[in-house]
Amino acid sequence: MKVAWAGSRETLELSDRMAKLVANDPVFEKFTRPMLGRKELFKNTLRKAAHGWKLIVDLRLTEEEAKWLRLYIDEPAYTDLHWGMFIPAIEGQGTEEQKKKWLPLAQKMKIIGCYAQTELGHGSNVQGLETTATFDPQADEFVIHSPTLTSSKWWPGGLGKASTHALVYARLIVGGEFHGVHGFIVQLRSLEDHSPLPGITVGDIGLKFGNGAYNTMDNGVLRFDHVRIPRNQMLMRVSQVTKEGKYMQSDVPRQLIYGTMVYVRQTIVVDASKALSRAVCIATRYSAVRRQFGSRNGGPETQVIDYKTQQSRLFPLLASAYAFRFVGEWLKWLYMDVKQRLEANDFSTLPEAHACTAGLKSLTTTATADGIEECRKLCGGHGYLVSSGLPELFAVYIPACTYEGDNVVLLLQVARFIVKTVSELGYKQPVGTTAYMGRVATLMQNNCAVRTAEDWLNPGAIVEAFEARAARMAVACGRQLAKFENPEEGFAELASDLVEASVAHCQLIVVSKFIEKLQQDIPGKGVKQSLEILCYVYALFLLHKHQGDFLAVGYLTPKQALLANDQLRTLYSKVRPNAIALVDSFNYTDHYLGSILGRYDGNVYPKLYEAAWEDPLNDSDVADGFHQYVQPILKQKLHSAKL
Ligand SMILES: CCCCCCC/C=C/C(=O)SCCNC(=O)CCNC(=O)[C@H](O)C(C)(C)COP(=O)(O)OP(=O)(O)OC[C@H]1O[C@@H](n2cnc3c(N)ncnc32)[C@H](O)[C@@H]1OP(=O)(O)O
Numbered sequence: 001m002k003v004a005w006a007g008s009r010e011t012l013e014l015s016d017r018m019a020k021l022v023a024n025d026p027v028f029e030k031f032t033r034p035m036l037g038r039k040e041l042f043k044n045t046l047r048k049a050a051h052g053w054k055l056i057v058d059l060r061l062t063e064e065e066a067k068w069l070r071l072y073i074d075e076p077a078y079t080d081l082h083w084g085m086f087i088p089a090i091e092g093q094g095t096e097e098q099k100k101k102w103l104p105l106a107q108k109m110k111i112i113g114c115y116a117q118t119e120l121g122h123g124s125n126v127q128g129l130e131t132t133a134t135f136d137p138q139a140d141e142f143v144i145h146s147p148t149l150t151s152s153k154w155w156p157g158g159l160g161k162a163s164t165h166a167l168v169y170a171r172l173i174v175g176g177e178f179h180g181v182h183g184f185i186v187q188l189r190s191l192e193d194h195s196p197l198p199g200i201t202v203g204d205i206g207l208k209f210g211n212g213a214y215n216t217m218d219n220g221v222l223r224f225d226h227v228r229i230p231r232n233q234m235l236m237r238v239s240q241v242t243k244e245g246k247y248m249q250s251d252v253p254r255q256l257i258y259g260t261m262v263y264v265r266q267t268i269v270v271d272a273s274k275a276l277s278r279a280v281c282i283a284t285r286y287s288a289v290r291r292q293f294g295s296r297n298g299g300p301e302t303q304v305i306d307y308k309t310q311q312s313r314l315f316p317l318l319a320s321a322y323a324f325r326f327v328g329e330w331l332k333w334l335y336m337d338v339k340q341r342l343e344a345n346d347f348s349t350l351p352e353a354h355a356c357t358a359g360l361k362s363l364t365t366t367a368t369a370d371g372i373e374e375c376r377k378l379c380g381g382h383g384y385l386v387s388s389g390l391p392e393l394f395a396v397y398i399p400a401c402t403y404e405g406d407n408v409v410l411l412l413q414v415a416r417f418i419v420k421t422v423s424e425l426g427y428k429q430p431v432g433t434t435a436y437m438g439r440v441a442t443l444m445q446n447n448c449a450v451r452t453a454e455d456w457l458n459p460g461a462i463v464e465a466f467e468a469r470a471a472r473m474a475v476a477c478g479r480q481l482a483k484f485e486n487p488e489e490g491f492a493e494l495a496s497d498l499v500e501a502s503v504a505h506c507q508l509i510v511v512s513k514f515i516e517k518l519q520q521d522i523p524g525k526g527v528k529q530s531l532e533i534l535c536y537v538y539a540l541f542l543l544h545k546h547q548g549d550f551l552a553v554g555y556l557t558p559k560q561a562l563l564a565n566d567q568l569r570t571l572y573s574k575v576r577p578n579a580i581a582l583v584d585s586f587n588y589t590d591h592y593l594g595s596i597l598g599r600y601d602g603n604v605y606p607k608l609y610e611a612a613w614e615d616p617l618n619d620s621d622v623a624d625g626f627h628q629y630v631q632p633i634l635k636q637k638l639h640s641a642k643l
């Protein structure tokens with residue numbers, strides 16, 4: 001199962017080597033992180049990033065090894081944005097000449113870059129950005145300017161203190177005409193002493209949610225006062241500005257300016273499975289350690305993992321971690337395919353890639369954020385201790401529901417794609433993830449054939465149920481929209497229903513990709529069977545949770561919904577014997593997991609007890625401040641008898 005989770009034996013071995021390298025290096029200690037003040041915390045992050053880079057250089061790590069190393073260091077840092085957004089943006093939107101100039105500098109870390117798109121006044125609405133880039137043909141330069149307070153760049157990670165350069169998104173103005181938002185490479189700080197260059201005001205935006213957590217990142221604010229950059233620092237793969245001041249659009253679609261977001265959203269789906277699996281690993285191991293009630297004749301109490309309520313909350317999350325792992329793998333393939341096509345000027349699959357990355361980013365991050373919090377509750381009181389690892393994991397993870405596109409805004413993008421597909425059904429055969437809509441007549445007509453709980457153990461029955469629900473919800477939205485004279489008004493009015501239809505479509509993708517994974521050759525005794533059980537758990541859990549949808553569209557009867565739930569209970573009993581092995585398969589070191597409750601050896605209570613005494617409050621028996629603030633109250637002589 002470790003191989004199935006990692007994707008291949010090579011990846012397992014490589015990631016294992018990197019995990020151990022980090023775990024055994026004292027520089028990467030992270031348990032004191034939530035206790036540190038901001039300055040100390042940030043300095044410590046800089047130290048870790050520098051040490052990580054030294055290892056990459058000294059050990060001549062490959063790009064793949066370096067990625068795993070950064071993952072296991074497990075601390076948000078400016079390097080995430082440098083490697084994860086700045087470099088990919090130049091790769092995707094730069095011309096060959098620009099790539100040749102900037103990529104070696106960035107890859108050798110001679111410059112440090114961030115991705116400065118969002119502003120104080122606008123994040124979701126990229127077309128609403130206010131920063132301007134005005135072409136000055138006399139000087140052959142762009143003038144980058146922040147005309148209003150709300151045009152201040154606000155949020156970019158790595159901007160606050162670390163970056164020397166930024167990829168700035170600004171409205172292009174050529175000859176007095178606006179040409180929409182484009183990307184510009186702007187140097188922010190001196191390469192000599194790191195001080196801000198003339199015309200640049202830059203700093204950190206302040207503390208964020210949680211202790212430690214995302215506060216290791218210097219999310220920044222940036223203002224420009226007529227800052228000049230050479231013309232060739234506008235990324236010009238999509239459109240160009242000539243020396244003479246002529247704006248030219250190549251045959252590459254404009255949407256490619258948003259390409260970096262498509263790339264990052266895809267990586268976020270893969271990361272969702274990592275974050276959820278960490279939380280699930282902690283909650284599952286601890287649920288096997290923890291005992292409450294049920295002692296018979298003085299014997300041990302019941303392990304809480306044996307309670308059906310615990311199983312019905314925990315096992316769907318375990319199954320979701322696997323489901324997200326496999327849909328992430330598929331999405332990576334889809335992205336690579338689109339990338340190759342784009343390089344060959346084939347843009348036909350870009351809309352589907354956008355819809356899939358946007359929708360799956362939204363679906364998986366929402367489920368993961370909720371899932372981490374559920375895991376905290378599954379660990380009872382001890383889950384609330386920082387030493388459980390869950391509070392910091394939650395605090396670091398939840399902004400994933402917002403960054404790279406607010407999750408609702410992204411589902412509305414999926415809705416646009418679905419509505420368009422439905423409206424074109426008469427004359428255009430849908431392909432890819434919407435191919436099922438080509439069978440809409442059958443899906444509207446056929447009803448579920450399940451008669452017994454056993455009948456639900458059938459991939460065909462499950463896929464058809466999810467297809468019918470998604471198709472019927474999409475068609476219902478299409479019919480409602482048709483009643484509006486103005487389509488945009490209709491879209492705004494029906495937005496909540498459209499978002500629900502998008503969720504149904506995205507859940508169908510995840511379920512289908514899990515089923516497709518099981519059609520592949522999966523070596524290892526019992527591995528495929530265990531994955532089949534998890535796949536059914538994932539699908540039937542969703543069916544149970546959203547049974548309102550399945551019933552409302554008239555595909556299921558209440559009896560069939562009850563049979564699905566009966567089957568789910570049976571499946572939980574099948575997961576139980578392998579639950580610990582299924583989380584051990586994630587192959588996480590205790591360092592990466594960062595949790596006393598999730599320790600591999602299960603030695604929870606002694607270690608919790610030990611850790612309590614390491615808290616600075618326990619440095620002395622009498623706390624600092626006691627004599628000043630508490631003792632006077634204890635000693636005071638009160639005059640009123642009532643008090
Ligand atoms: C490894 C890194 C670690 C992660 C750390 C996280 C760091 C975080 C970084 C960030 O957050 S960076 C900032 C991210 N910002 C966003 O995600 C903003 C979200 N907003 C948007 O993406 C867009 O503005 C919008 C919501 C898609 C709307 O854009 P716009 O108003 O211009 O478009 P529409 O009119 O709705 O659509 C026009 C047309 O374009 C298609 N489209 C939109 N986006 C894309 C895309 N990315 N790729 C391809 N196509 C796209 C859209 O579907 C429409 O198509 P048609 O319907 O006209 O066919």
Ligand SMILES: Cc1cc2nc3c(=O)[nH]c(=O)nc-3n(C[C@H](O)[C@H](O)[C@H](O)COP(=O)(O)OP(=O)(O)OC[C@H]3O[C@@H](n4cnc5c(N)ncnc54)[C@H](O)[C@@H]3O)c2cc1C
Binds near residue numbers: 118124156157406
């Ligand atoms: C930790 C973190 C790191 C970040 N890193 C970066 C970075 O490196 N670079 C960068 O450029 N940006 C970064 N961002 C910014 C991020 O991309 C934006 O915050 C995000 O895109 C959401 O935009 P917003 O803040 O404008 O939200 P808003 O759009 O203001 O959202 C507020 C509310 O309005 C709703 N809403 C908005 N529009 C609509 C609509 N059309 N229909 C219905 N509801 C709507 C949303 O659903 C939400 O509930 C980061 C943000 C965070 C939190």
